[in-house]
Amino acid sequence: MAFVILILMAFFCLIYLKQQVTKNSVNSGSRDPVIKKILSYYKNLREHQSEIQTNAFAIGYAKIERKGNLEDNSDLMAVRILDDKGARREGAEKLGMEVIQIKDRYFYQFTVELDSKMADAELSALLQRTKEKIEERYPDDFVGNAVGYITVVIDGKKVMEHLG
Numbered sequence: 001m002a003f004v005i006l007i008l009m010a011f012f013c014l015i016y017l018k019q020q021v022t023k024n025s026v027n028s029g030s031r032d033p034v035i036k037k038i039l040s041y042y043k044n045l046r047e048h049q050s051e052i053q054t055n056a057f058a059i060g061y062a063k064i065e066r067k068g069n070l071e072d073n074s075d076l077m078a079v080r081i082l083d084d085k086g087a088r089r090e091g092a093e094k095l096g097m098e099v100i101q102i103k104d105r106y107f108y109q110f111t112v113e114l115d116s117k118m119a120d121a122e123l124s125a126l127l128q129r130t131k132e133k134i135e136e137r138y139p140d141d142f143v144g145n146a147v148g149y150i151t152v153v154i155d156g157k158k159v160m161e162h163l164g
Contacts, residue, residue: 031126034112041079041110051091054081060149062111065100074117080109
C-alpha cells in the first residue's frame with residue numbers, strides 16, 4: 001500500500017514539475033510573439049472603439065463554428081467580441097475582423113496562429129502574462145480571469161471607481 005502511495009505521489013510531483021517548467025518557459029518569453037500580436041490587435045481595437053461600438057473584449061482560443069455550435073480552435077489565439085444583434089458587424093468588418101454568425105449571435109475576432117498546441121498550463125501562463133502586459137500598459141482597463149480566457153473592459157476601473 002505504501003508503495004502505491006509513493007508511486008502516486010511521484011506521479012503528481014512529475015505533473016506539477018512539468019507544469020512549472022511550462023509556465024517558466026512562457027514567462028521567459030517562449031510565447032512572446034503570440035502575446036505581442038494579441039497586444040497589437042487589442043491596441044487596434046482600443047483605437048477604433050467608436051467604429052466597433054464596444055469596450056469589452058475576450059482573449060483566449062479563437063472560436064470556430066462547427067455544426068451550428070461555437071467551439072474553441074486550439075490552433076489559434078484570438079481577441080474577440082460578442083455581439084448579440086449584429087450591430088457591430090460593419091465596424092468589425094471594416095477593421096478586418098473575422099465574422100462568425102450562429103443564429104442571432106455574432107462573434108468577431110482577430111486571430112493569431114500558434115506554432116504548436118498548448119497545454120492547459122501553458123495557456124494559463126500565456127493569458128496571465130497577457131493580462132499583466134495589458135494592466136501595465138493600460139492601468140485603467142479592467143482585466144478579469146476566467147477559465148481558458150481573460151476579459152478586458154476598456155477604462156473599466158475608472159467606471160467602477162465612479163460607481164463605488
